[in-house]
Amino acid sequence: MHLINLSINRIIIHQIFQRKADGSVVLPVQSHEFTKFSSSAMETFKSRVTDALGEGSRAVQMEIVSKGPSHLPSLIDNMVGQDDKNFSVSSFDIATKLTTAQQMKSIPGGIVVIFSGTYGAASKKFLGIIKAEIHSGYEKEVSKTTKEISLKFVEEVLLTPSNKLYKTAGFFERSKYDKKTNDLNKKWLVMVSDYQISVTDGKAAAKYFYQSFLGCGYPQTSAKTTKEFYEATSEFIADMDVSDEKKTDLFNALSTYLKVDTSSTISPDDFGGKYFDLNTQDAYTSYIEDCGLPTTAFTKDLAHIESKLKLRKISFSSNVKITAPLDKFKNLIVIEEIEGDLTEAGEPAQWTKVIVKDRIVHQE
């Protein structure tokens, strides 16, 4: 899905609030008028949306799990075709749903922006939801008389470029689907951009947004995509014009990135940015896209590659250790028990003959 040709024709906002200290709900405040942006305000808003959901962003694709008529995905499916009056009413339903989903007292309130329009060469429909946190900030002022600059405190600012402070969800009408289908997943493609998803243990914290509120879940295909990512990246590293030692380091980096990194999402952009030089990063991004992998982030699921990532280790009493990835161990290492020199007791010692079907690339 390419987020080109983005055109937004309806925007409406409501305000939602953090729960009270006792956990009770504070009702959201409704707007009845649509927001009208000037052209530069609209350009900036579109740029926030593209930053959050576009190619190279941290957005992940999700699938619709809650398909009932009272759930959000069904509500959105109906909304896109509604007239302005009904759209406005439905948008407040969305704000109410989010208020309900924010069960933990620690989750802040903010402004909910609901917007719809078209995207893509064929001008397909889409609907977006942004939950933007409100923070204080400063505004630059220039004195009319002295021309001196000063800072004015602004109590409530939102939607600055820092995309840690807003969550975005986009429901995009797919370009091809059976019009008679009842399966919402076949009609809609969902992208969610939430910084929380990628932090340590963030999955649980982010659940209120993508699961309780949006009615979505991690795609079933995550394991497949993760495996494809692993294989494509391994192939790329193997073909790189660098020393074998460097390749070993990069393979280790890939394993670490998948196994140890606490983020629940994988981003090829992120991996490339950490481990490759600039020119290689660009080549890697193109390669990954050519392999059919997503150009945004995607959710991590190691189910299919667990065995590849495991390490098999054999230790000897003398602190000699041999480690190798599990699947290579069987093929590359031959271990045989042999009889060694005679010990003091006159018995042959138990030795082990190890044959490694490979050459040395690195010694320390």
Place this chain on the structure above:
Amino acid sequence: MKEDKFKEKWISEKPIYKAWGEFILETITNELKNRGKNLEVFLKVPPICRLKQDDSLIDKAFYRPDKNYSDPYKEIEDKIGIRFVVLLLEDIKEIENILKESDYWEFDPCKHFEIDKKNEPLLFTYQSVHFILRPKNSLSFAGVVIPPATPCEVQVRTLLQHAHAELTHDAIYKAKKAVKPEVHRTVAKSMALIETTDTFFGEVVEYLNHGPVKEYEILERLNGMYELFVDIKPCTHKSSLYLWEEFEQLASIELPEDIQKFLDKYPSLKDVIRSRYSSNILYQQSVILFLYWMLKNKRKRLLKDWPFQRTLLEQMAGDLGISIRD
């Protein structure tokens, strides 16, 4: 012919010579413009036709001890002359080609410094290129009929050759009294240096232009692609050249093809470029296609080395649905 008859003939035929000179001048300058030359930059001295002064013509015809004309009127071929002064030796060749390729005139090279160098390799003196042009057929221009025998002398020189000629020609070669040997020697030395410098100029230009962008004719090919894709003729400003220099290493012979494949995937970019054409000068140049391609395929490199304001890149990224925020 006697002097008074000579003068009569000359005065009556002056309009013919003038018309012929002006025709040649117009034809050559139009052809230079067709070949994409900016005349104000390409020609270092404004080219004008000069009718020989009546007195100096008569003087040359009848009062030169070293010249023995049997038919001075016919034999003096520079009664009308045009001079083109250009910067580089290769520019002289360009004008020479125009002169050779025209169907309007017969062309007679009566002096060329390359031939002079071969004939007299040890001599450093006045260098220039002279041609005599005569109409192939009788033609009409500015209400005047020009017969086929009418000669016009066209001189082509580099700026340095011209400086030398200006200094020496009247002073030295037309001086009545003998000039001291030291003066001749100094003039010869200066011509030797001028010839050397003209060659250096050519080398510098060659060196500056050398590079993959020139070698693979990327700018020209992209200009063609832009015109086909956007349906408007592209411009070229310094900003293009600046960008090409910055991202020169990405130029390869396959680049235009790769860009075309990219454009085939994103045909809606055509409308975006058209809508921004009048508000942003970068969109008027074919380099915008390269920039869009880089945003998709060489994003990190582009972001790192982008020399202009970032807001422009953000706008372009938005057009492609690409996030460039970290």
